[in-house]
Amino acid sequence: MEIIYSAAARLGGVGIANVVNHAVNAIYRAGYLKKVIVYGNSQGAVPTSLIKNVWFQPTKVFSSLSSRYYYSMKRMWLDYNASRYIKGHGCHIFHGWTHECLRSAREAKKQGAITIVERGYCHPLYSKRVLDEEYERWGLKRHPEGRIILKKYDHWHREETAALEEFEEADYVFVPAQFAKDTFLEYGFPEQKIVIIPRAADMDYYRPSEKKKDIFRAVFVGMLNIRKGIPYLLEAWRQLNLMDAELMLVGSVHDEIKSFLQRYKGVKNIRITGFVKNPVELYNSASVFVFPTLDEGSAKVTYEAMACGLPVITTPNAGSLVTDGIDGYLVNIRDVEAMKEKILFLYNNPDAGKEMGRQARLNIEPYTWQRYEQNLIAKYEEIWERQ
Template sequence: MVVISNGFGRFHMSWAAEEAHRRGILDAYITGAYPTSAAKRLLTAAGLSGNRRVARLLARQGTYPEGLISASFLPEALMQVAVALRQKHKAFKTPTDLINRAALRGYGASAARVLGGLKGTPRLYHYRAGFGGASVARAKEKGMIALCDHSIAHPALLDHFVGHQGAWPEKGEGGRIDLLWAHILEDIGRGDHVLVNSDFVKETFLHFGWDETRLHVIYLGVDNDFVAGMPKSPATTEGGSDAPLLVFAGNFGTRKGADILARALQPITDLPWRLELIGPIESATRRRHRTFLEDARVGALGVVARERLAASLVAADIFVFPSFAEGSARVLFEAMAAGCYIITTNNSGCIAEDGVHGAIVPPGDAAATGAAIRAALQNPQKTSEIGAKNAELVANQYTQADYGDKLADLYRRLAGS
């Protein structure tokens, strides 16, 4: 029934492929670099199996059979060149955007060749935004319905949300859009239908007058790998501190509300708290909030394995994520699955409701964020009870299997249209 095109990395499209295969409806899976049997033999023979990057590649292994996989290594290698170039030369944005666009177009051309060689005619082509390119036209030539998967706010709103602390512009208006996001937006437009991962993302497309019948929403929930890596109980607190633990996970920078969180927490001096920051810290944020980051109550763990993230979330009381713009941040589902009380914004694309799963605060409002944190700290029993209910909700309604059921239902509806 369906061909799924993942693009690069262990993206949620790989879960879609696993679930489609489990239901017997996956005809082919197209992806970037993948640990095929041949690749694993080559890496082992070269003595690279212990390399960190190779380990990340091996972690992309899915539960679908290798005979359904078409892996495209070169386009992803080209994008890695662009990433390395940008890290060394921050001013090289346009050149690296051009390289990235070339990598995406190369992937799309490779996917088109795979589609051209398929026997039979699958009904659907489910592709990741930005990675469609020439393959979308090839899919349509073969009579397939093109379903584009997009997992963040409309590209023309991202810059505005960041520059205006999450505030919406007037209907139909947006912000600056760069070369790479322009490519992704064009790719989204190629789809017959667009699948997004939250009602918030859907609203960002309706903001520009998109036909609502083309837009479909399925929340991702938590994947099997994360659930398998969650400890059953929190580890013993380092140093013996019993202060409530708050966690933020993600790129600690402007878009995800780093400034707001720092300004919200600093005035809370009359209540005990600890904060763990998981993920990279933007250099500008590090400069602006040096004093905050040097506070003994704040610990910066950096980039960690998912098992370590899971352990921190299971130990946490409160997960704070005051983002200006997301799709539906996966880490919010992970935090809920781990039993956290949630403090976030509507712009995070979370399923959380204010007063039910935690607190929903206006984006850009440090005072409201601080008040929500203070209220949670002052009511530990209520905070704990809500966290436990959050874990139960995710376990019952937002697992990878639940995502697969909703996705299979959408496939059937689109194939029958």
């Protein structure tokens, strides 16, 4: 079995690039890697002979463009290069990522290969519906009108066109959680084509440490924006008005949320830290992790918080591994009252919170990167044997 894996990421990088790195290393160790096609390499386990580095606009011609165009151009350029490589070399399985593999998947199918598209989020039409509702609710524009001349590169246009075409072309779509799968089913996608491969966390790095018994602290980690449900968390916290308590918001502040933060400026026990590269100490300073997101795939911060022994309050939409009432709570999106109730319970019952945190660590421990890699290879082998 020969696999070509393509991703608009730096092999050995962070974020999605870390997922890519674990996948590619697993494929290489299994002896299945024919070529990985990426934007750069900062790891040493996979030999350079198996890595095709793609160069994108070395003279920085497009750098001044809005990210909605720039990153689409970058993904499309990777797709073009991957399709050319596949045309000349072929493979048994091609694995690409959403928004960046339409041409390459089509070329792989021409050559008789099995095609996989990875989608780290919900179905694009589900995301569009939920977020359109949310922005309208707050009287905001989700994104400004695009430039007609650049329409084919517009990320939001491609979400409703190229992404859907990729799913139709694919033999399989890989998603990270049941909730993401459910959104595909909601839009009529064939269940037999959807494969769940749960993500992971570094259990040695993200681990519980002794918590200072100073105050009750709720922590959120992630981009501070509309999609993450920040307005609802702010309102829940304001209404609770807890003594000896703090809400810590950890992450970059998006322009769209600044007016909301201004409204809650008078709430003195809200702290905004900005982006923190390694938030493990902040997790371990907290009593509870709160993540009221509206739209995710499988939020890695929920894995990290559970690994640090925190009870987690989140929504089903987070695609988390939280078991309601055991290691945290699941509340519906936009439900301020339910969020308040769960935070207040943990505030009033610290021993229950500690027990939930202990369960969180136990329940998340199996979800190591080794397990992710084993699941991925097992799925490739299962798919290949079916042919």
